[in-house]
Amino acid sequence: MAALTISNLRKSFGTFDALKDISISVTDGEFICLLGGSGCGKTTILRLIAGLETHDDGQILLGSDDLTAIPCHKRNIGMVFQSLALFPHLNVGDNVAYGMRLAGFPAAKITSEVSRLLNLVGLSGLMDRSVAALSGGQQQRVAIARALALQPQVFLMDEPFSALDAALRDQMQEEIKRIQRDLGITTFFVTHDQREAMALADRIVVMNDGKIEQAASPEELYTRPATRFVAEFIGINNIIARDGQMPIAVRPEALVLGASGDGISGKIMRQRRLGALLEREIKVGGQTLFQSEIAGSGVSFDIGAEVMVSWPDEKAWALPA
Ligand SMILES: Nc1ncnc2c1ncn2[C@@H]1O[C@H](COP(=O)(O)OP(=O)(O)OP(=O)(O)O)[C@@H](O)[C@H]1O
Ligand SMILES: [Mg+2]
Structure with a gap:
């Protein structure tokens, strides 16, 4: 685990400035929600942290290491995106084991890790089930277990529950909060739902048009929004x-x-x-x-x-x- 320091990050696509001078200091084990409307740059921040996109300017430090100098596949970062991208031809256990196999873990270690992770996300016993035969919430849990398999230092989630119905969404929010607390893992969670952000975050970063409007605890944001945009956005x-x-x-x-x-x-x-x-x-x-x-x-x-x-x-x- 580690602290993450983002300073003066900028990213343009052609002439469009998607991120304009983003700075956030995240403490070790903190749960950050990036909150904002469509197109404000939330996913772009995650893609830059993951190394799926290169930044134009600024710095991302993990501990004291400059993350941007480390290629994507060498950054130890777990990701869950809205489209789960589970491997449909593999069963639950093989989906979770995938990254560990690629990394050359010994078979016995993989077996014990897979059962530890499935236990963590409440799916023990479903190791041999085809992922096509799982409910939406169960598939979400497989994606979370798979993302956590290599014990990442940072955990990124991009609107992971937006396809779930309200009751399942509430349940998954509680689960992810418990898992995050148990592991103490530094987490970025993207949402455009202010209630979800309030329920999950240690700190909410409200974004608008490629900029940060306010970064504060849910309580502070609710009682003391810094700008009209934040006041309106959080209702x-x-x-x-x-x-x-x-x-x-x-x-x-x-x-x-x-x-x-x-x-x-x-x-x-x-x-x-x-x-x-x-x-x-x-x-x-x-x-x-x-x-x-x-x-x-x-x-x-x-x-x-x-x-x-x-x-x-x-x-x-x-x-x-
Ligand atoms: N590869 C790309 N090429 C061109 N423009 C892009 C690219 N990726 C993102 N953008 C633009 O950058 C802006 C920010 O995109 P981003 O995906 O970060 O938004 P977002 O906050 O995640 O939105 P949403 O809530 O809809 O997912 C958008 O205007 C988007 O159209
Ligand atoms: Mg997005």
Whole structure:
């Protein structure tokens, strides 16, 4: 395992700048999620770390070694991509053993490693099964076991669960978190799903158009997004414009409604109950604000009611333009 330091990384395809000055310092054993919309450069970062693509400028250090000087097949990096690329003609055990055979491991060592890895991903007993006869989640586990077979120093996953249904996806997220923690392996996980990133990451790197918008813990990102892009991307619904001042962001659950008193005046346009939560839309000036509270915890209002909207100062923060 090792720390990974990416400094001032740049990559262009023709005249298109896919990565513009990317710097991230990742500590040994850290779980990083790269989060961002389609085309922002997430896969390109993984491909540069893996050596499948060459960078134009900057540096990637693994520990103190310059990774970019090491050819792809000599970098000890495990990868799981969205399209699994399992070998369909090989059974589960042979898929996992593939890299170890290429590397010339002794047969007895391969047998014990394969059973250790299948145990790790919860597939012991399926060693002789054809991969075509596995469910989507099981195939995903084979791909993870295969990627971890050579005890890589860095583990890269590119939207590995995007083809799975919601329940299986939740289960695989818990599994991958457990495996990553057990192995203490430095991990990059790409997703465009902010909930998935929040569930998995020690630190989330939010990307936009080839640049990093913010790198922070899930908690910090949720409570203190640094830019409007991050605030919108992670679903903060209220960005309130103010004359001559920076706009502020406030989460729906921080808004407090009263029939009178301090605040800004608004009108309730919609309200609906979703399980234990009551959600409202309030028209304030030309803008719609979203408010939510535990049903029954606040004053009740009818649709069309005039209300005063306020929030605790510490729950609102200014956003640079
Ligand atoms: N080999 C290539 N040749 C030309 N352009 C490329 C190449 N690879 C990637 N790009 C471009 O670089 C940009 C970043 O691509 P990348 O695959 O890293 O995006 P991404 O963030 O992984 O997106 P997605 O969420 O859709 O997978 C995109 O605009 C893409 O079209
Ligand atoms: Mg991608």
